[in-house]
Amino acid sequence: MDTPGNKAKQARSVVSQHARTIQLTAGNSEEELAQVRKALEERSQELSQQREWYQASYDQLSAIINNSPLRVFLVDSQLRIRQINNKARLAFGNGENLIGRELGELMANLWSPLVASQVIARFRHTLETGETFFSSDFPGSPANRERPEYFSWEIRRVAMPDGQQGVTCYIADISPHILAQQALQKSENRKSAILSASLDAIITMNHEGKISDFNPAAENIFGFRRDDILGRFLADLIIPERFRQQHYAGLARYLATGEHRVLDRRIEMFALRADGQEFPVELSISRIQDSNPPEFTATLRDITQRKRAERELLERARLAALRADISTALTKSGNLPAVLQQCAQALVTHLDGAFARIWTFNESKNVLELQASAGLYTHLDGPHGRIAMGAYKIGRIAQHRQPLLTNDVVNDENISDHEWARKEGMVAFAGYPLLLENQVLGVMAMFAKHPLTENLLAELGSIADGLAQWVRRRRAEEALSAAQQELQQHAANLEQTVEKRTAELQEKIGELEAFSYSVSHDMRSPLRAMQGYASALLEDHKSKFDDEARHYLERIHKAAARMDLLVQEVLTYSRIAKEALSLHPVDLEVLIADVRGAYPALHPPRASIKIKSPLPKVLGHEAFLTQIISNLLGNAVKFVAPGIVPEVNIHGEPAKDRVRIWFEDNGIGIDPAHHKRIFEIFGRVYPDKQFEGTGIGLAIVKKAVERMGGRVGVESQLGRGSRFWFTLKRA
């Protein structure tokens, strides 16, 4: 290289030559020579130093240029490489000696002819015109295709040492820069897409409070156009007036102190649409990272729907709670006013009612009676305690069977006291008739200080139905209960009455029995007299009477005797019916023997009475059994065909826990048609002419047997004798 070092070297050698020449020509003036030599040495030293300095500078400069990240090279007017640094050398293929090579040729090796010629053209232009050319689109070397490369290049015309013009070329690798730009662009695109696609409004605000970005969703939600709104104050446009002061104060505080209350958390607020309408929003604000001065971005959602849904849910929950409370109240058993009071209280509690009241309809008085009042007013007396059907709004609701609903109480014509409504802040009224099958059972009404929604009114309607049913049922229950009580009362009364009557009856019966007893008894005395005198006449004064008279007297005698017999039997029957009973084990054979012994008519040869021994022992009342035996034997012996000797066979047989005793005779028998009747009092079968008798005998037997806890019956056919039986407890 033609470096200063080389030049200095040349100069030195010239000087040396000159010095030698001088030495040779000068001769003898050594002082002069010495001086000249000294001067030359000094100079030579100077030059050496200079040379060193230049060399050092040159080296340093060389190093700087060689190691530059730029590709630098110099071409002469023939576009031949005169100087080239490492990077450029590398770029051109790192050939050994590139100095002197033609740029065109080097370029043609590595780039397409078109590109090369374009570049060469630029060089020539600069060479000719001296115009500096800069551009950032120098093509990357084809060898490196994997990684995109971007270069900027600058070419200047320079004067060469030899006086010619040359061109220096600087090529800088701006790939990182470009790639960064590209990445930024990509990022910007992505951000744009996100902002565009987002359904939530995304708004960016700068530190002054001005809107710096406004995405399409924000445009939709707020009704502003992005272009119209950018750069304007956010607060003045989309924050409701009453919150603006807060906004500015907060922003100022943050900018001053870094304190914030609203950043990076979910906030619910109200926002303003372009048309001035307020609506609820949910938003979150963040400061943009690394933004200085601070920039803020917020995402925001219109939660009108959600709020509405929440309200509805809340309402539904309250209605459900109300329904539950009312159900509970209606299933409890308490008195009617207490249950209705609970219902009214539930209305006030869950529906935030001001006060609620329930009336029931008293049909007989045609008036609505206040049963429950909850909330502001709880008294039941007062003007609303009794409302006639058709009177006031409550009465009209009942009369027309139509609900009265209004959310504008103060102005509604149906509400009578507007002053009161205004003063108390009443907004809504709902009054429902309690209807069941078109019958009015009462009225339910409520005042509220807030409007009543559709759902709420629907629920009230259904509650009114439920109440109507319950009132009906409760009334029915009460009526039933009252009726039952009455019935019980009647029953008790009846029982009392029955007891009384029974006692009276028993007394009467007792009286009658005593009466009949004493009458019967007393009858015997005149009968005795009748019979006695008739006999006396017949016997003592026989001669005085003719046959006919005697016949009459006999008839009188007989009649009296018969009557006495009847009386005796009646007395016996009543005795059997009344007498105190005591059951003991009885030996029937002994009793039969006694009876047989007492009546001659039962002795042989007049009758034959046989016992099949042993007769089982029975539990009985001796006197009764004696009577029974006496009657049965008496009958058996009496009711025989003329000329026949009566025979009676008596035998007994076990019958489960009882004993059945049979009295079998050979008498005339009894037609089965009469088997029941003969045991009745006066139940005679045969006329008295044929067989004397009172007709009470068997009734006495039946009564006596039954009193001892047994039963009696007969098996018999006409002409075939009779088999009387009775059962008694086994002893």
Added chain:
Amino acid sequence: MTTDKPILIVEDNEDDVFLMKRALKGAEVKNTLCVATDGQQAIDYLSGTGVYRDRQTYPLPAVIFLDLKLPFKSGHEVLEWIRQQNFLKETIVIVLTSSNQPVDLGKCYALGANSYLVKPPTTEQLLDMAKAFKWYWLEHNRFNSQ
């Protein structure tokens, strides 16, 4: 056989008195028959009160037929009184009544009656009873001659 002492019939019903007398007559009872028609009169007679002091005209009876249903004093009361009198303790008292009530029966025996007869309905039966009475009480039964 005691024929000297009368038989006292205490009976208020005159028919019954007639029939009884007739029956006793038919049974050939020879004793005098006295009649008291009510309880007080019977007591008066037996106690010798008033007109009955005259024991010649009104001697004490050997046998008393006593009805229970009597005016002024009932048969039971009379019986009770009789047995309270020392001098009548051994007098035969036969209750002759239409009542067959066990309570009357029990009371009479408790009060010391010798016998209890129920008035039979027919004259035949009454005659039989009178005959039996005579045979048993007047002919066979021994009286304490004290």
